Amino acid sequence: MASMRDIKRRKSSVQSTQQITKAMKLVSTVKLQRAKGRAEKSKTYLSFMYDTVASMLSKAGTVNHPFLMAGESTKKAVIVITANRGLAGGYNSNIVKLIKNSDFKKEDLLLYTIGTKGRDALARLGYTIAADYSEVIDEPMYSDAMEISKKLLEEFAAGRIGEIYVAYTGFKNTVTHVPTLLKLLPVKVEDDRPQSEDHQAVMEFEPECEEAIDLIIPKYITSLIYGALIESVASENGARMQAMDSATSNADDMISKLSLLYNRARQSSITQELTEIIAGAEAIS
Numbered sequence: 001m002a003s004m005r006d007i008k009r010r011k012s013s014v015q016s017t018q019q020i021t022k023a024m025k026l027v028s029t030v031k032l033q034r035a036k037g038r039a040e041k042s043k044t045y046l047s048f049m050y051d052t053v054a055s056m057l058s059k060a061g062t063v064n065h066p067f068l069m070a071g072e073s074t075k076k077a078v079i080v081i082t083a084n085r086g087l088a089g090g091y092n093s094n095i096v097k098l099i100k101n102s103d104f105k106k107e108d109l110l111l112y113t114i115g116t117k118g119r120d121a122l123a124r125l126g127y128t129i130a131a132d133y134s135e136v137i138d139e140p141m142y143s144d145a146m147e148i149s150k151k152l153l154e155e156f157a158a159g160r161i162g163e164i165y166v167a168y169t170g171f172k173n174t175v176t177h178v179p180t181l182l183k184l185l186p187v188k189v190e191d192d193r194p195q196s197e198d199h200q201a202v203m204e205f206e207p208e209c210e211e212a213i214d215l216i217i218p219k220y221i222t223s224l225i226y227g228a229l230i231e232s233v234a235s236e237n238g239a240r241m242q243a244m245d246s247a248t249s250n251a252d253d254m255i256s257k258l259s260l261l262y263n264r265a266r267q268s269s270i271t272q273e274l275t276e277i278i279a280g281a282e283a284i285s
Helices: 004-060 091-100 116-124 134-138 142-157 209-284
Strands: 076-081 109-114 128-132 163-171 177-185
Touching (some): 004 209, 076 091, 076 116, 076 142, 076 209, 091 116, 091 163, 091 177, 091 209, 109 116, 109 134, 116 128, 134 209, 142 177, 142 209, 163 209, 177 209
Parallel strands (some): 076 109, 076 163
Antiparallel strands (some): 163 177
């Protein structure tokens, strides 16, 4: 059995760690509420943008446009969104697994990473990091998504990449976060997805369909990237809050067990001292 001093030192260490996990949980809870609000507010805009593009493509019919067809290049660009910090359960590792378990060949992928955790893990696995925007994830803005979108669209137009995807963690609610791989280009909307009643008006545009697509698709791609960023931030803080809550509960269990061990060790020490005193007294008498 460990000595009373060792048990006391271990208990003190666990209590100190518990104070840190409690503080991190509180910080994550505050950040989650703010990120959750941004994610929920953006969903209306993203839904409207989706319906707009769906209506436009439906009206356009079989128009030939570069944004609607895969490029000749076999290279695929993937925007990988993770975090700059750990202690968030499986949040970062789930995105890395999503890339590893995809049907893409490693040599065909060009990764545009947002978040140092995913960047470092995928670089160690031998993936090509084409560009890094890790500073963006701390406080994502629409202008950041626009910059990334502009860069990728230029690469797509130049024929250096044939398809564009984004890998992020979708935010469903506080406890449910879904790793998602979403195709951005070439654009293809789901024909069976129902449009909301507010957005079922006939889409009219002029002068030409191609010009309208040139204008709307970059905004559409930028919106999807921005939506992925803010959902990922909400998911990260939700995952970290859960992880810290679990760590705090585990620390409570450990403190209880260590207190019990300490009391047993103390009782054993007292019993031994009494036994020695009684034995000494009998020897003298």
